[in-house]
Amino acid sequence: MRSVMLSEVVSVLSRIRATASKNEKIFIAADFLASVPRDQLADTARLMIGQLLPSDFGSPGIGFADLKAVRDITLQKSLFSERLTVARVAEAFKTISSISGRKARQRKASVLRGLLIDATREEIEFLLGCMTGDVRAGFSEGLLIEAIAKASGREASAVREMFGILTDVGRVADAVLGGGDKGRAAVLEPMRPVKLMLAEPSMNIRQALASVSLPAAVEYKLDGIRVQIHISRDQIRIFSRRQTDVTDALPEIVEAVRAVSVSSAILDGEVIAFTDKPLPFQEVMRRVTREKDVMGEAERTPVRLFLFDVLYLDGEPLIDLAYEERIERLKRIAPAELLVPRKIIASEADAERFLEKSLSEGHEGVLIKSLKGIYQLDRRSADWIKVKEHITIDAVVIGAEWGHGRRSNWLSNYHLGVKSRDGFVMVGKTFKGVSDAELKRLTDLLLMEVEEDHGSWVKVRPNIVLEIAFNEIQRSPKYPSGMALRFARVVRIREDKSADDVTTEEELRRIMQQQFLSKAERMK
DNA sequence: ACTGATGCGTC
DNA sequence: GTCGGAC
DNA sequence: GTCCGACGACGCATCAGT
16 A cells, blocks of 8 residues: 655645635545545644644644754755655654653654654654644634545534544544544543534624524623533543543532532533632633642632533533533533523523623623534534623833744734833734734834844834734733733724823832732732 | 743634 | 634 | 634643743
8 A cells, every 4th residue: 555755735735725715625636636546645634734743642742943953954855756655654643642742842852853854855854843733824723624525425514523622633634534443432421522512602692692582691701711511420520621631620510510420411501710709711721720739729729610500411512502401401411500690591681781781790701602503523512602891001112023924024923012111111903903904004113113133123212003903911920010912913003192191000000909809819 | 940932722 | 711813 | 704814812732942
């Protein structure tokens, strides 16, 4: 049986990159996949979207910083062509991923060098691109799923649902095109984390209700970590949205779940840091990746679980039931204190009141959910709509970074300052919210203000003012002001304003204090 | 033993 | 996580 | 509607260097 060569993947991807048409990308990919032998489907499919390892395998542990030296050395030596197979690449990265301990980075780099020494220039660029996330072929998970569907003659929606269960494109390719699943059938089952359903963002309640019909359900949107809780007999595991096992970091959540009376289940919910009021998102972050002194941190930063859905119960998948029926089941099995606050609304005013209540209690906003909607794995469906609050300020640009990819020739990432006692203090960066026209305009404006050229970025005189929206002010350990804007984006360029008009550090600090009227502060 | 950089996860 | 552009 | 790729904030673990 033939071996799939890395060069084939690289050349297929350059053809995919060359067309803007999604259909054509899918067609090229499907055509290629159809030619791949079964035993190499998984590795090939992953590589086509720049994935070097199976999704549940961990990560290489070597990144951008280590690659410069590797690139320089190997670029000079790339004399050979078309030697590397997809299988060898996959094997090498599994090895790299498994290396740890003293001098791990160097040892990882040396395995990588051993691989790249047999690679062509294009293959090196591709593999390093996989590691830094800039393959940039306009081809990713979604289109690959469609390509797998096309190559197999199956419905894309069916393959997509399979992906929601298997969570790895390699396993999907293998299951759909290889005719096998290597022991992992594509069925929903406790202890196998899935791709959860997501919500569509919406500006406000009115807009949200334009796509969900009344009556509808409305729930508090809690600012924490999305969790899927898997129960099988006396076993309980907690997984994150991206299928990481976080059970060991959250012992008191495991205990709380013991109050749920089922023989098996998959539950969907949110874990937030909470004392008498919710704590800021930063606090719950201390808990999720924690390995050392978990109990100590648990005392300092208590967490609570709020459940809002059930995907599987006592041996039966429930994802094809309507939301209102799933909620009925959830209410039957879980104690009320573990359920997210929710109600049925019949009017826009009801929804507005519930949003106000959620915000006044220190939460992030609300979700509006269609009563009839099924649970769609791995989908951001209009059946769930989220509404969050945001704040706007005026900030002045004090620096800017040159963009990458489609933003290559523009100043794209703006350093935001607010007015302080003497000058301006930086409170974050943003690149979001600008149209291409604004990007060009801002580049022109900023280039006229350049004070220092640092290559990848420029320091500019504080003369360009932007209206900035954000969701929250975070306590920053990085910025001297001690404040950073969370999810900052540009609303518009304020050519009518000057630096004198921008928000002050004092004002920003007041806004932060206001946040703490409804949120708890950390226990010491 | 300590500090800072880096990777990778959460949002 | 948010957003704009492109299909 | 859907997908992609521009890149933001923080906190923890790990590793490199002193």
